Amino acid sequence: MRLVLIGWGAIGAEVARLLMARKAPVDLVAVGLRAPRDGLPCPVLTDPADLAALRPDLVVEAAGRAAVLPWGLAALRAGADFAPASTSAFAEDGVLDRLVDLARAQGRQVVIPPGALGGIGALAAAARLPLDSVIHEVIKPARAWQGTEAESLCDLSGLAAPTVFFEGPAREAARRFPQNANVALITALAGLGADATRIRLIADPAAGANRHRVLAQGAFGRMEITLDNLPLAGNPKSSALTALSLLRLIENRAGALVI
Numbered sequence: 001m002r003l004v005l006i007g008w009g010a011i012g013a014e015v016a017r018l019l020m021a022r023k024a025p026v027d028l029v030a031v032g033l034r035a036p037r038d039g040l041p042c043p044v045l046t047d048p049a050d051l052a053a054l055r056p057d058l059v060v061e062a063a064g065r066a067a068v069l070p071w072g073l074a075a076l077r078a079g080a081d082f083a084p085a086s087t088s089a090f091a092e093d094g095v096l097d098r099l100v101d102l103a104r105a106q107g108r109q110v111v112i113p114p115g116a117l118g119g120i121g122a123l124a125a126a127a128r129l130p131l132d133s134v135i136h137e138v139i140k141p142a143r144a145w146q147g148t149e150a151e152s153l154c155d156l157s158g159l160a161a162p163t164v165f166f167e168g169p170a171r172e173a174a175r176r177f178p179q180n181a182n183v184a185l186i187t188a189l190a191g192l193g194a195d196a197t198r199i200r201l202i203a204d205p206a207a208g209a210n211r212h213r214v215l216a217q218g219a220f221g222r223m224e225i226t227l228d229n230l231p232l233a234g235n236p237k238s239s240a241l242t243a244l245s246l247l248r249l250i251e252n253r254a255g256a257l258v259i
């Protein structure tokens with residue numbers, strides 16, 4: 001399986017490290033970046049148009065929301081499937097539609113990894129019948145919210161208790177907190193959509209992990225899922241499970257058993 005990773009940050013580098021450590025039957029043929037860089041285990045691409053010559057089977061994005069459309073369109077044009085992690089890009093109308101329309105025309109797929117979340121298979125299955133409500137709480141330590149708009153919405157360094165600093169639709173959460181609320185769009189795409197899915201963003205001075213609580217009700221019954229994800233060493237905003245989720249997706253595509 002010929003793989004291209006877009007982004008070589010905390011998640012991208014960890015995915016590559018795990019693929020090599022596990023001797024996965026995957027050929028990492030290139031990494032896509034904004035600028036050339038030395039020291040990577042494969043060639044670096046900076047122009048999405050150069051993907052086609054590499055004949056990739058799968059392009060996995062873990063870079064940033066600005067990377068999703070250019071690299072996604074180029075991946076699909078190159079005949080690859082495309083799996084984006086920066087799903088906050090789909091808060092903007094038309095971005096996902098453009099990718100899915102091209103995927104259909106090319107006979108390829110856009111695959112949304114569950115990322116830092118679990119239970120997305122159950123929520124997406126439940127959504128085949130009507131859902132009444134989906135609420136997703138993202139509870140992270142104060143340091144994970146540093147450098148975001150949360151700094152102006154609460155006193156991050158002086159928190160005495162868990163503090164809800166945002167509550168609203170998934171679309172708005174993803175637009176305003178693109179580094180921390182990609183998951184809002186994953187829950188939304190699996191369930192009730194970007195406008196009807198409610199998101200609560202919480203800074204907790206006592207939290208040691210990135211917690212996701214997803215509560216859904218509907219014709220299927222009721223679900224409540226809680227994950228306490230340890231952050232990646234390279235980026236406290238990003239859960240380590242995100243890299244594992246991308247690894248799973250890649251290994252499932254390369255192997256004979258899908259699990």
Ligand SMILES: NC(=O)C1=CN([C@@H]2O[C@H](COP(=O)(O)OP(=O)(O)OC[C@H]3O[C@@H](n4cnc5c(N)ncnc54)[C@H](O)[C@@H]3O)[C@@H](O)[C@H]2O)C=CC1
Pocket residue numbers: 006007008009010011012032033034062063064065066067084085086087114115116117178179180182183234235237238239242
């Ligand atoms: N789907 C999910 O559950 C989650 C998604 N994420 C998202 O995944 C992405 C990667 O996260 P991390 O590795 O933690 O971030 P990071 O900041 O450690 O690394 C990002 C890397 O991508 C590169 N990059 C940024 N913009 C780019 C662009 N337009 N084109 C090409 N390269 C670009 C940067 O130079 C850097 O190498 C982020 O967008 C993050 O918000 C993070 C956690 C969970």
Ligand SMILES: O=C([O-])CC(=O)C(=O)O
Pocket residue numbers: 116178179180181182183184210229237238239240242
């Ligand atoms: O990694 C996480 O826990 C969630 C996250 O940052 C995101 O969705 O952007």
